[in-house]
Amino acid sequence: MYSTRLLSSLAAFAAGVAADWPQDVSVDSFVATEHGIALQGALANIGPNGSQVPGAGAGFVVASPSKVNPNYFYTWSRDSALTLKTLVDEFLFGSKALQTYIEDYIHAQAVLQTVTNPSGSLLGSGLGLGEPKFNVDGTRFNGNWGRPQRDGPALRAIAIIEYSNWLISQGQSDKVKNVIWPIIQNDLSYVGQYWNSTGFDLWEETSGSSFFTTQNQYRSLVEGSTLASVLGVPCTGCSEAPNVLCFLQSYWNGEYMVANTNLQTTSRSGIDANTVLGPISVFDVDAACDSPSLQPCHSRVLANFKVFVDTFRDPSLYPINAGLPATSGVAVGRYPEDVYYNGNPWYLITLGAAEFLYDAAAQWSRQGFVTVDPTSLGFFNDLYPNVTVGTYKRCKKSDPFRKIVDAARTYADSFVAIVQTYTPSNGTLSEQFLKTAPGTPLSANALTWSFASFVTMAQRRAGQFPPSWVPTNTTVPVPGSCVASSTPGVYAPATAAGAPNVTQGCTSNVMFVVNATTYYGENVYLTGNTTDLGSWNLDNAQPMLASNYTGERPEWFVTVAMTAGEPVTYGYVRQENCGQPWIWEQLAQNRTLVVPACGNSTAVRLQTDDAWTGPTGQSGNC
Numbered sequence: 071m072y073s074t075r076l077l078s079s080l081a082a083f084a085a086g087v088a089a090d091w092p093q094d095v096s097v098d099s100f101v102a103t104e105h106g107i108a109l110q111g112a113l114a115n116i117g118p119n120g121s122q123v124p125g126a127g128a129g130f131v132v133a134s135p136s137k138v139n140p141n142y143f144y145t146w147s148r149d150s151a152l153t154l155k156t157l158v159d160e161f162l163f164g165s166k167a168l169q170t171y172i173e174d175y176i177h178a179q180a181v182l183q184t185v186t187n188p189s190g191s192l193l194g195s196g197l198g199l200g201e202p203k204f205n206v207d208g209t210r211f212n213g214n215w216g217r218p219q220r221d222g223p224a225l226r227a228i229a230i231i232e233y234s235n236w237l238i239s240q241g242q243s244d245k246v247k248n249v250i251w252p253i254i255q256n257d258l259s260y261v262g263q264y265w266n267s268t269g270f271d272l273w274e275e276t277s278g279s280s281f282f283t284t285q286n287q288y289r290s291l292v293e294g295s296t297l298a299s300v301l302g303v304p305c306t307g308c309s310e311a312p313n314v315l316c317f318l319q320s321y322w323n324g325e326y327m328v329a330n331t332n333l334q335t336t337s338r339s340g341i342d343a344n345t346v347l348g349p350i351s352v353f354d355v356d357a358a359c360d361s362p363s364l365q366p367c368h369s370r371v372l373a374n375f376k377v378f379v380d381t382f383r384d385p386s387l388y389p390i391n392a393g394l395p396a397t398s399g400v401a402v403g404r405y406p407e408d409v410y411y412n413g414n415p416w417y418l419i420t421l422g423a424a425e426f427l428y429d430a431a432a433q434w435s436r437q438g439f440v441t442v443d444p445t446s447l448g449f450f451n452d453l454y455p456n457v458t459v460g461t462y463k464r465c466k467k468s469d470p471f472r473k474i475v476d477a478a479r480t481y482a483d484s485f486v487a488i489v490q491t492y493t494p495s496n497g498t499l500s501e502q503f504l505k506t507a508p509g510t511p512l513s514a515n516a517l518t519w520s521f522a523s524f525v526t527m528a529q530r531r532a533g534q535f536p537p538s539w540v541p542t543n544t545t546v547p548v549p550g551s552c553v554a555s556s557t558p559g560v561y562a563p564a565t566a567a568g569a570p571n572v573t574q575g576c577t578s579n580v581m582f583v584v585n586a587t588t589y590y591g592e593n594v595y596l597t598g599n600t601t602d603l604g605s606w607n608l609d610n611a612q613p614m615l616a617s618n619y620t621g622e623r624p625e626w627f628v629t630v631a632m633t634a635g636e637p638v639t640y641g642y643v644r645q646e647n648c649g650q651p652w653i654w655e656q657l658a659q660n661r662t663l664v665v666p667a668c669g670n671s672t673a674v675r676l677q678t679d680d681a682w683t684g685p686t687g688q689s690g691n692c
């Protein structure tokens with residue numbers, strides 16, 4: 071349905087008339103139709119009634135209905151919070167029916183905060199809040215994963231604060247203060263305590279410091295501080311905001327934002343969609359372009375955008391971009407070195423590029439001028455070839471100011487047109503589309519984040535902007551020199567919002583060690599009767615490591631953060647190489663232990679010395 075019309079717009083690009091491209095009617099109607107499809111697509115992936123996700127708990131956002139190749143049938147803190155932020159925006163723009171989803175989410179997250187998981191638990195040090203991913207019923211996920219991820223608490227706080235501000239405007243301050251604030255305070259505590267610690271990035275691959283994470287952490291602390299003063303409560307962690315802001319400036323390398331720093335090693339350029347998605351996630355239409363919060367219209371952020379997009383123009387990277395002129399949008403993906411599914415364009419990133427340009431255009435329109443400096447000159451040159459360094463004010467219709475703003479919106483539309491080309495006729499948005507013709511959708515289907523990114527893009531294109539959050543004065547300038555710091559958090563279950571009144575103070579690490587002679591390809595897992603160990607459910611057992619395995623000592627081990635003081639029954643199980651049945655131990659007596667009392671969650675407090683008891687496995691020679 072969309073593809074035919076699209077071909078004509080692409081033909082227009084190819085003919086080199088993109089600079090004069092009028093408001094494209096086919097993009098208009100595509101956006102009008104797909105906005106509704108995308109919103110319904112996202113809602114269909116949210117429990118308890120989402121048609122695509124039976125089994126998901128109320129308020130849990132499932133990443134995708136896809137259960138194999140890849141299995142995304144989990145709830146991620148990041149995707150969920152970004153989706154909920156989108157729903158809160160839609161709610162504020164008039165979709166009142168979404169309130170149930172928002173209330174369900176708040177309740178679900180209050181409970182989820184208390185679920186002890188492989189990153190740790192809530193009480194004590196808050197480490198459990200850094201867990202990226204849970205089962206769709208809100209129970210812990212034990213598999214190997216890139217953890218912790220420190221953007222989740224910040225993004226959740228941002229989404230819930232936006233809704234809280236609306237409640238306050240409706241005279242419901244008491245509800246915000248007594249029911250919702252404790253959830254937010256846990257998350258802001260986590261941000262204030264761990265912003266200066268490394269963690270995995272939004273793509274879950276790289277452990278270090280990540281631009282997207284730092285930028286959202288800053289926003290959460292600023293908004294949290296404002297909300298706390300409205301409610302008349304203290305905000306633990308919020309005083310870290312200037313330090314986070316200072317650190318945020320450090321990602322700039324003179325040409326672009328290096329997406330991930332403080333890495334052990336890297337072979338990557340640091341050019342990454344991370345640095346385009348961050349600015350749209352902190353977008354404030356009223357913010358000044360030189361705000362150190364690094365808005366879309368900031369000159370360094372614009373320069374970074376050009377570096378990012380131009381990287382993907384290379385047809386040897388993405389063949390489907392061959393022949394598209396430098397003035398038109400292209401398909402863009404995560405980062406040029408990406409190998410996941412062989413590295414392809416992503417819907418949510420190509421839509422994010424469009425949203426970025428609508429945002430910047432809106433900010434220029436709002437302030438009535440565009441400032442071009444040597445840093446951003448290259449970006450503006452693509453929009454308006456005659457541009458020079460200087461400030462262009464809004465005056466007459468024919469002014470360069472207006473031409474620049476219109477060109478930015480036209481450029482944005484051309485990214486939407488790319489997505490239109492590769493969207494199937496039923497409007498379903500997967501995670502990726504193939505980088506070679508015919509650009510077939512691939513990886514997870516009906517990705518919630520793809521749908522949410524369409525909705526936010528469509529909002530900005532239609533001139534719908536979320537509430538402002540950047541302080542209009544500069545009470546908090548960027549500190550002259552940055553300091554490494556951390557404020558210890560205060561963590562408590564948000565019981566008024568429905569969280570269980572957990573009292574276990576913390577977790578203790580137990581290292582399970584078992585001698586088990588295995589053949590190459592066979593794996594050993596730990597399972598047991600507590601949620602820490604997957605409650606005997608092998609899909610959620612703890613994978614063990616063989617990195618110390620030798621002929622003399624066939625050792626498998628795993629360190630698990632476990633609820634302190636808990637008595638546990640556990641055992642080991644073998645996973646075969648070709649899908650043969652798992653092999654359980656055969657024990658005369660169950661293995662048991664009592665997790666030591668807490669006190670130091672980083673140290674191993676108990677180590678087992680076990681030997682596999684029962685049948686061994688045989689390769690299926692597949």
Ligand SMILES: *[C@@H]1O[C@H](CO)[C@@H](O)[C@H](O)[C@H]1NC(C)=O
Binds near residue numbers: 117118119170171174
């Ligand atoms: C889910 O369905 C139940 C029963 O019809 C209804 O009460 C509830 O509001 C629905 N939840 C959402 C988020 O639509």
Ligand SMILES: *[C@@H]1O[C@H](CO)[C@@H](O)[C@H](O)[C@H]1NC(C)=O
Binds near residue numbers: 266278279555
């Ligand atoms: C901690 O903050 C300091 C000062 O901004 C910075 O130099 C350092 O790289 C940061 N480390 C991490 C892991 O955030």
Ligand SMILES: *[C@@H]1O[C@H](CO)[C@@H](O)[C@H](O)[C@H]1NC(C)=O
Binds near residue numbers: 456
């Ligand atoms: C650019 O400048 C040239 C020379 O001043 C002028 O002829 C042309 O119309 C300008 N182009 C635009 C798009 O304003």
Ligand SMILES: *[C@@H]1O[C@H](CO)[C@@H](O)[C@H](O)[C@H]1NC(C)=O
Binds near residue numbers: 494495496497498
């Ligand atoms: C939408 O179309 C795609 C591609 O043809 C297909 O794979 C997918 O199953 C369809 N989804 C729905 C919900 O019909």
Ligand SMILES: *[C@@H]1O[C@H](CO)[C@@H](O)[C@H](O)[C@H]1NC(C)=O
Binds near residue numbers: 541542543544545
């Ligand atoms: C800046 O704004 C904040 C919040 O609106 C206000 O409390 C503060 O007094 C303002 N400071 C200045 C210097 O205007």
Ligand SMILES: *[C@@H]1O[C@H](CO)[C@@H](O)[C@H](O)[C@H]1NC(C)=O
Binds near residue numbers: 565571573
């Ligand atoms: C939670 O448990 C603690 C310790 O048992 C108790 O002091 C507190 O009153 C309980 N809170 C609620 C809301 O029940």
Ligand SMILES: *[C@@H]1O[C@H](CO)[C@@H](O)[C@H](O)[C@H]1NC(C)=O
Binds near residue numbers: 581583
């Ligand atoms: C694995 O080997 C390393 C290096 O010899 C050692 O430090 C570590 O304690 C071993 N781990 C276990 C579980 O034995």
Ligand SMILES: *[C@@H]1O[C@H](CO)[C@@H](O)[C@H](O)[C@H]1NC(C)=O
Binds near residue numbers: 599600638639662
């Ligand atoms: C697990 O097993 C232990 C016995 O070792 C028992 O005391 C405990 O109650 C069990 N826990 C659960 C959650 O069933």
Ligand SMILES: *[C@@H]1O[C@H](CO)[C@@H](O)[C@H](O)[C@H]1NC(C)=O
Binds near residue numbers: 657
């Ligand atoms: C181990 O515990 C399970 C679950 O409580 C029980 O069914 C089983 O009989 C026990 N096995 C032995 C050998 O005690």
Ligand SMILES: *[C@@H]1O[C@H](CO)[C@@H](O)[C@H](O)[C@H]1NC(C)=O
Binds near residue numbers: 669670671672673
């Ligand atoms: C916890 O254990 C680690 C590793 O043994 C040690 O470095 C740290 O000092 C301990 N912390 C406390 C508070 O005891």
Ligand SMILES: *[C@@H]1O[C@H](CO)[C@@H](O)[C@H](O)[C@H]1NC(C)=O
Binds near residue numbers: 585681
């Ligand atoms: C595991 O193997 C090592 C090395 O052979 C041995 O020292 C240790 O006693 C074994 N553990 C058990 C429980 O058999």
